[in-house]
Amino acid sequence: MSVFVHKHSRVIIQGFTGQHATFHAEESMKNGTTVVGGVTPGKGGQEHLGLPVFDTVHQAVAETGADVSGIFVPPPFAADAIMEALEAGIGVIVVIADGIPVQDMVRVKRYAAGKDAIIIGPNTPGIITPDACKVGIMPSHIYTPGRIGVVSRSGTLNYEAVQQMSEMGMGQTTSVGIGGDPVNGTDFVTVLRAFEADPETEAVIMIGEIGGQQEVDAARWARENMSKPVVGFVAGVSAPPGRRMGHAGAIISGEADTANAKMDLMEELGVHVVRNPALIGETARRVFS
Amino acid sequence: MNIHEYQTKELLRGYGVPVPDGRVAHNVDNAATIAEELGGERWVVKAQIHAGGRGKGGGVKVASSIDEVKQFTNEMIGTHLVTPQTGAEGRLVQRVLVEQACNINKEFYLGMVIDRATQRITVIASASGGMNIEEVAKTDPDRVIREAVDPAVGLAGFQCRKIAARMGFTGKQIGEAAKIMQALYRAFRDKDALLAEINPLADIDDGKLMALDAKMSFDANAMYRRPDITELRDFDEEDTKEVEASGHGLNYIALDGNVGCIVNGAGLAMATMDAISFHNGKPANFLDVGGGASPEKVGNAFRIVLQDPNVKAILVNIFAGINRCDWIAEGLVQAMRELDIQVPIVVRLAGTNVEKGAPILEASGFPFIMANNLDDAATRVVAALEDAA
Numbered sequence: 001m002s003v004f005v006h007k008h009s010r011v012i013i014q015g016f017t018g019q020h021a022t023f024h025a026e027e028s029m030k031n032g033t034t035v036v037g038g039v040t041p042g043k044g045g046q047e048h049l050g051l052p053v054f055d056t057v058h059q060a061v062a063e064t065g066a067d068v069s070g071i072f073v074p075p076p077f078a079a080d081a082i083m084e085a086l087e088a089g090i091g092v093i094v095v096i097a098d099g100i101p102v103q104d105m106v107r108v109k110r111y112a113a114g115k116d117a118i119i120i121g122p123n124t125p126g127i128i129t130p131d132a133c134k135v136g137i138m139p140s141h142i143y144t145p146g147r148i149g150v151v152s153r154s155g156t157l158n159y160e161a162v163q164q165m166s167e168m169g170m171g172q173t174t175s176v177g178i179g180g181d182p183v184n185g186t187d188f189v190t191v192l193r194a195f196e197a198d199p200e201t202e203a204v205i206m207i208g209e210i211g212g213q214q215e216v217d218a219a220r221w222a223r224e225n226m227s228k229p230v231v232g233f234v235a236g237v238s239a240p241p242g243r244r245m246g247h248a249g250a251i252i253s254g255e256a257d258t259a260n261a262k263m264d265l266m267e268e269l270g271v272h273v274v275r276n277p278a279l280i281g282e283t284a285r286r287v288f289s
Numbered sequence: 290m291n292i293h294e295y296q297t298k299e300l301l302r303g304y305g306v307p308v309p310d311g312r313v314a315h316n317v318d319n320a321a322t323i324a325e326e327l328g329g330e331r332w333v334v335k336a337q338i339h340a341g342g343r344g345k346g347g348g349v350k351v352a353s354s355i356d357e358v359k360q361f362t363n364e365m366i367g368t369h370l371v372t373p374q375t376g377a378e379g380r381l382v383q384r385v386l387v388e389q390a391c392n393i394n395k396e397f398y399l400g401m402v403i404d405r406a407t408q409r410i411t412v413i414a415s416a417s418g419g420m421n422i423e424e425v426a427k428t429d430p431d432r433v434i435r436e437a438v439d440p441a442v443g444l445a446g447f448q449c450r451k452i453a454a455r456m457g458f459t460g461k462q463i464g465e466a467a468k469i470m471q472a473l474y475r476a477f478r479d480k481d482a483l484l485a486e487i488n489p490l491a492d493i494d495d496g497k498l499m500a501l502d503a504k505m506s507f508d509a510n511a512m513y514r515r516p517d518i519t520e521l522r523d524f525d526e527e528d529t530k531e532v533e534a535s536g537h538g539l540n541y542i543a544l545d546g547n548v549g550c551i552v553n554g555a556g557l558a559m560a561t562m563d564a565i566s567f568h569n570g571k572p573a574n575f576l577d578v579g580g581g582a583s584p585e586k587v588g589n590a591f592r593i594v595l596q597d598p599n600v601k602a603i604l605v606n607i608f609a610g611i612n613r614c615d616w617i618a619e620g621l622v623q624a625m626r627e628l629d630i631q632v633p634i635v636v637r638l639a640g641t642n643v644e645k646g647a648p649i650l651e652a653s654g655f656p657f658i659m660a661n662n663l664d665d666a667a668t669r670v671v672a673a674l675e676d677a678a
Contacts, residue, residue, distance in 0.1 A: 020611075075510060101511035102403050103440075103481055109408050110440045125610060137580075139610045139640050154556015159608045160663060163639060167662075180555060183408045209556055212405040235559040238544075238566040239575070242374075246540045246555025246577045248510065249405075254423060259563070276567045277560035278664030 002129035002174040003149065003194035003201070004092050004118055005068055009133045012066040012090075013038040014057065014073055014081045017048050021072035024137050025049060028070075031140040033133045036064040057081075057088040068092040070126065070135040079104035082119060082185075083111050094135040095121035095185065102248065105183040112185070119185025123247065124177035125155035136177065146171020148284065149195035151188060152207035153180050153249070157235060157277070161207055164281025170288070173201040180247030182211065188218035196226050203229045203288045205280065206271070208262065210236035211250045215262050219269035231284050232271040234259040290507045291339045292521040295386045297503040300480070304472040306487070307499045311388030313337065320362035321355050323387040331390035334361040338380040339526040341504070342372035348382070351390055358387060383525065391499065396489035397456055398422050399470065401477050407437040410477060412444065412470065416457045418489035444474040465498050466490075480518050481511035530593055537589040539578055546571025548670055549594035549603040549632075551587070553578050553612050561606045564667035570674060573600045580611040587620025591628055601677055604670040605636045606663065614638045614646030622653040633658060633673035637666035 005011075011028070015021045016038020026049060029035050037052040037060055044055030054060040057069065069085045071078060071093065078097040085093045100122045112119060120127050126136010130143040138155070142163050148170050152158040158177055165172070176191050178184055188206060195201045204226075208215035215234055222230050237259040239245050241252040252258050267273045274283040292300075298308040310327055314320035324332045336348035343349050348370045352358040362385050369379030396418030404411035414434045417425045426433045434455045438444045449467035458466050469490065477485045487500040512519045524532055534541030540555065544562075548570045552558035555577050562572040574597065578590050594600055607617045617638065624630070637660040638646045650657045658673060660666035 076513065099510040101481055101514075102483060102508050103410070103478065103511065106403065106409055107440045137611050142640065152556070154554060154559075155610065156552075156554025156608045157556035157560050159610055159640060160557055160560065163608070164662070182405050183403065207556070209559060214405070233560075235556050235563060238562040238572055239559055240542075240544060243542050243575075245542065245559055245575055248508075250555060250559070276564060276664070278564050278567075278662065278667060 002132065003191070003198050004120070004174065004176065005127055005129050005133040005135060007032070007132035009068045009092070010034055010036045010064060010066045011068045011070060011133065011135055012036060012057070012060045012064065014069055014071045014085065016040050016053055017043055018072055022049065024072070027140060028134045031134045032131050033135070036066050057084045057090065061088045061090065066090065068135060069094065071095045071097065073097065075099040075101070078122060079108050082108050086112055086115050086117055091117050093117060093119045093185070094124065094126050095119060096124065096126060096137060098123040100181065102181070102183050105181065109183060118190070120176060121179040121185060123181045124179035125158060127174065127176050129174045130172055142166060143175060144171035147173060147200060147202040148288070149173050149198070149201040149204040150175040151191040151204065152177055153209050153247070154207065154235065157207055160277065161205055161280045165205070165284060168281045168285045170281070170284060173198060180249050182249035187214050189221045192218055192222055192226060192230070196228060201228065203231070203284070205284055206230055206232045207280070208232065208234045209247065209250050210234070210239050210245065210252050210259050211257055213256065216265045219266040219271045222271065223269045229287050230271045231274060231280065231287055232263070232266050233274045233277055233280055234262045234266070235277065290509050290512060290518070290522055291526070292505060292507070292518070293337045293339065293523065294335065294503060295337055296521045297505045298500065300505070301472065301476055301500060301503055304476045306469055306472045307497065308503065309388040309391065309499060309501065311386055313384050313386050314362060315384050316366065317359045317362045320385060320387050321359050324352070324355055324358040327387070327389050329389045332358050333388045333390050334358060334365065335386040335388070336365045336370050336382040337384045337386055338370055338375070338382055339523070340372050340374040340380055342374050343370065346370050346372035348372065381525070391493040393491045393493055395492040397491070398425070398488050399473065399490045400484070400486040400488065401473060401482070402484050404437065409437040409440060410474070411438065412436045412448070412452055414452050414456050418491070422488070438474065444471060462492070462496065462498060469498060469500070481508045481515055482506065483508050530596055534576070534593050537586060539576060539586065539590055539593065541593055542575040543597065544572050544574050545599070546573045547599045547601040548674065549573045549597065549600040551576050551578060551590045551594060551603065551605045553580070553582060553607050553609070557606065557608055561604065561663070561667070564663050565604065565670065568667045568671045570667070570671040573597055582612050582617060582620070584616055584620035584623050587617055588624045588627065591624040591630070595628065595630065600632060602632050602670050602674045603634045604666055605634065606666055607638050607640070609638070609640035609642065612640070613642045614640065615642045615649060618646040618649035621657070622649060622655065625653065625655045633677060635660055635666055635670040635673060637661070637663065
């Protein structure tokens with residue numbers, strides 16, 4: 001098992017014929033992902049990578065039975081693409097774009113309310129269930145099937161943690177990048193809930209960063225609802241307040257937002273906190289063995 | 290992206306928010322003319338810099354004569370104003386806002402943000418105006434009113450009246466406050482703001498409400514569709530290295546340590562700084578080269594990091610997903626050839642094409658210190674720093 005995506009997932013790519021989308025769709029297929037087609041408005045009826053191209057998500061779903069979409073369109077058009085996928089009944093929507101206006105995401109979240117769909121991202125490397133389904137841009141070769149769930153806000157820090165785990169011989173059930181934006185589709189709690197419900201996941205690594213309170217909310221939720229151990233790290237101990245550290249969401253706007261404040265609270269709530277990001281793998285091995 | 294107070298007030302005036310009569314002045318004569326044209330007996334002279342806390346640094350003064358307007362303007366323009374938010378070096382004042390002064394009966398706070406918890410535009414208001422709202426939230430949380438806005442409906446009239454009543458307004462002022470909230474909300478929504486603040490919103494002379502100070506900041510990701518706001522950007526208010534970096538597609542933030550950092554990805558860049566700090570080193574900067582880092586981009590990253598004279602060692606940490614280690618390595622070698630780099634450089638490469646990247650560095654003959662992983666990299670760069678000292 002796994003969470004959100006698995007070997008039976010049927011994936012379409014929105015913005016299919018673009019350069020990045022093409023490259024990463026091919027990479028995903030090499031990794032065992034079932035890509036069933038894609039959408040590029042105006043190119044419906046053509047073939048790309050041996051797969052059908054549609055003008056609308058609605059058509060793509062009707063023709064292919066797709067239930068997962070990877071959105072590779074540029075930020076100005078991404079909000080519309082997400083709503084199109086929601087309307088067409090896609091269940092898992094992965095949004096790679098970095099730089100979607102925040103107010104666009106506010107409207108998207110309102111549109112998504114009451115619909116039975118998971119939006120992963122934006123500003124995410126995506127989601128991968130190793131050797132079964134990858135929707136995103138992460139380097140697949142560092143991921144291996146296993147028993148640990150990984151969830152992070154950052155992309156490259158997700159790679160870092162996974163590499164450290166792999167060196168210790170620990171694989172992943174699913175790795176989810178929830179993205180670096182302040183208004184995002186899926187929060188830590190939603191992903192933890194899925195990992196708790198997944199029989200194959202035995203433990204979870206949660207990697208947060210400065211800004212907002214969702215790591216602490218997740219730790220609080222985990223204490224009440226989780227039987228599986230959680231190892232946590234929050235990046236940005238050395239970040240100055242009031243400065244946006246690359247990610248739109250990574251900004252310390254109050255004392256409670258700092259990395260240390262969040263890690264202290266998480267520790268109190270029972271999360272196994274790692275203070276040195278270089279020791280995520282080692283800590284995970286110690287806790288999980 | 291931030292703009293000046295006088296620009297915010299002009300913008301809000303256009304939406305119907307009452308603001309004092311006033312104009313911006315670039316020199317003493319200019320300021321005197323503006324004061325004379327405004328008329329009245331008292332004027333406020335306000336230094337226009339992006340940092341807050343100007344009053345504490347002497348950047349806000351009330352003048353009782355035209356001579357005083359001239360005197361205060363003369364004292365402010367051309368000097369570096371130090372406030373609790375500028376740091377010790379202060380910020381150069383290039384212009385002042387000259388406004389008609391008014392008598393204040395009571396001060397309120399009215400703001401809007403995009404709240405992470407509700408993921409909606411949220412009104413924040415308080416009867417405790419004129420002071421820092423974060424302080425009020427800490428000492429007296431019950432005095433901070435929050436009201437989230439449904440994006441499909443917009444800020445509703447009843448919500449405004451509810452907020453106004455809780456702020457303590459009665460009678461005609463409830464409607465007046467509600468109008469100001471609606472106007473602020475429209476400006477916030479139309480211009481892709483991330484933050485808007487009227488502090489204080491003042492009850493003045495004859496019971497009218499007026500925005501005596503106002504601040505807005507905007508979503509850089511949305512500025513492609515807001516050319517009127519983009520025009521208001523003041524590069525003098527920004528760090529020159531950060532502006533140069535963003536021109537090269539790099540995300541750079543200067544810090545006060547001595548280990549220069551060149552990393553891909555914001556999260557890994559922060560974690561790299563943290564790992565250095567964990568080993569008792571001090572990062573000199575945050576730098577994210579982003580995805581698709583070409584050799585040119587890497588060279589530019591080096592140039593920017595080395596402009597900081599405090600940098601005594603550099604740590605390059607690349608975990609290539611969408612990037613490629615061989616491009617990064619080529620960029621490193623090229624930078625070594627083109628720039629006179631005297632500080633030790635520790636390099637950690639991982640991910641896509643790592644097997645092609647390392648040989649390029651070795652073959653170059655430059656003394657790169659290679660690291661196997663993040664902990665190794667942080668340890669080595671701190672050690673290199675001690676050796677160099």
